[in-house]
Amino acid sequence: MQASDTKIAFVGLGLMGVPMAKNLLKAGYQISGFDLNQEVAAKFSDDKGFQFVSSPEQAIQDANLTILMLPDSTIIDALLWGSNGSAGIATQLSKDSYLMDMSSSSPISSKENNQKLEKLGIKFIDAPVSGGVKKAIDGSLAIIVGGKKEYFGEIHSLLECMGKSIVHVGDAGAAHAVKALNNYVSAAGLIAASEALNAANKFGLDPHVVNQVFNASTGRNNTTENKVENFMLNDAFNSGFSLALMRKDVQIALNFIENMNCYANLAKQCVLTAKEADEKLGKGADHTAMFDYVRSAAL
Incomplete structure (x- = not known):
């Protein structure tokens, strides 16, 4: 055009x-x-x-x-x-x-x-x-x-x-399907990294060092590469993408996966975790604040 x-x-x-x-x-x-x-x-x-x-x-x-x-x-x-x-x-x-x-x-x-x-x-x-x-x-x-x-x-x-x-x-519709699935995989990586780094910190490990290992190993993902140091471990939580939108995105993905009659156990858990964090952290929370939610919810 x-x-x-x-x-x-x-x-x-x-x-x-x-x-x-x-x-x-x-x-x-x-x-x-x-x-x-x-x-x-x-x-x-x-x-x-x-x-x-x-x-x-x-x-x-x-x-x-x-x-x-x-x-x-x-x-x-x-x-x-x-x-x-x-x-x-x-x-x-x-x-x-x-x-x-x-x-x-x-x-x-x-x-x-x-x-x-x-x-x-x-x-x-x-x-x-x-x-x-x-x-x-x-x-x-x-x-x-x-x-x-x-x-x-x-x-x-x-x-x-x-x-x-x-x-x-x-x-x-194919592009929206791919985008929804991509957003789900990305959100799952964020939640997993948040849980893993919190456990590492509780054990007495330096989460910065642990994340370096993730990035040199098979745990590397978009969160470990771009979000952990820039927005999470420094408590900035200001990436510019809201937790509410992430919650919406994983719900779209779950609906799509279920409409395809596919196994969706992890997607269901991601939706539940995103919902809990969004409601706890409140309006305007950045999606990287998932790390703060996981940290505060630790037993």
């Missing part, structure tokens, strides 16, 4: 959405953006080509591509199809335009939305991202893409403005 002839509607300008939209603006795309938090408009005051509008309906007018970066599938489904008597935006989208869901959504819901949108002549793509705010800012996100291969080819250059690793994994 060429920037010169593409108008983008961007709905959901949170911690991730703002830098993603800014990278599209830098590439020359025109954006009509909407977020419930109207104060976010000030972050684009110096950006040419950006217009903050008062509603999703206004944002999608004449848009070639609508990007959704929203908290969950319940909100997305209500936006598309309406709720409590209100109409959704799906029937107002321009025919032959793209609807790209870059949120961490339910793969089952995404597959259903694709079927409904296809009947309306809308091209659906699921393209969830991984890498956090830092990579959203520098445009090096990992982007997983689901949808028809021809759609992937048509929007690939646009995705390159936001990400470095861009992988097409299958038909509509």
Whole structure:
């Protein structure tokens, strides 16, 4: 998609959405953006080509591509199809335009939305991202893409403005499935590292040294490499990704695994642990504060 002839509607300008939209603006795309938090408009005051509008309906007018970066599938489904008597935006989208869901959504819901949108002549793509705010800012996100291969080819250059690793994994819903499973594996690694380092500390071992051993051995994972020293052992707990979102992500993964009629014992325990920690630590807790929860819950 060429920037010169593409108008983008961007709905959901949170911690991730703002830098993603800014990278599209830098590439020359025109954006009509909407977020419930109207104060976010000030972050684009110096950006040419950006217009903050008062509603999703206004944002999608004449848009070639609508990007959704929203908290969950319940909100997305209500936006598309309406709720409590209100109409959704799906029937107002321009025919032959793209609807790209870059949120961490339910793969089952995404597959259903694709079927409904296809009947309306809308091209659906699921393209969830991984890498956090830092990579959203520098445009090096990992982007997983689901949808028809021809759609992937048509929007690939646009995705390159936001990400470095861009992988097409299958038909509509496939990307959200892969993202959910990735988030589950990542969360399991965080919980395991938190429990292991707490036990090491209780035994009188230096957790910094123990983590060095993990990183030189088979226990190495994203948490041991990137989170333990930067956010956990120093009690910073400020990685920028909330525990509430991690809880949501592992619940999506569990629902998906169970819908596939697969064994899910560890996923169930991860959901339970994330729920307990989220409720104990309260609103706004960073997901790396799982280490603090495990430490405080020790017998």
